[in-house]
Amino acid sequence: MSFFVAFTVVNFVGVLVLLGLMLFVEYTKLDELESYFSKNEKVCRHKRFWKRNRRIDRFHRMGLMIDILSTPKAFLKAGLVTEAELASVPLALKRWVLWPYRVACVWFVASCVWYIWFHGWPEWI
Incomplete structure (x- = not known):
């Protein structure tokens, strides 16, 4: 088995695991x-707008939570969340999210590497 085939299998299995993890966290x-x-x-308004429990609704609600937890300083500076709200979220839950x-993001970079490896370097670069 060549290294390219092994990389392809790992990349494909990785995306399935990643999608499963994302669905698990959302649900x-x-x-x-x-x-x-x-x-x-802001969270209540977002939850009211995306109130149904369909996949797209959960995706958008999770997107706001990821934004808040990944860039808390920006949300604190804008006055959209308080330090008490951020401190109340357990570290394990932040990691799960x-x-x-x-x-x-790492998988996306690996997929770009796979694409270049499979198709060759584009001539326009």
Whole structure:
């Protein structure tokens, strides 16, 4: 087995694991995470707009939570969250929420490497 085939298999299996993790977090951890921001105006407004429990609704609600947890200083500076709300979220829950999406960024880079490896370097570069 060549290194390219092994890289392809690992990349493909990795994306399936990553999608499974993202779905798991959206369906099991989102409600718990939103409970820590139950009195936050922005989170409540976002939850009211995306109120149905469809996949797209959970995706957008999770997106706001990821934004808040990944760049808390910007949200604190804008006055959209308080330090008490951020401090109330347990570290384990923050990890469950942030790590799948950080790993997705690494997977995206690996997929770009795979594409260049498979198709060759583009001539326009």
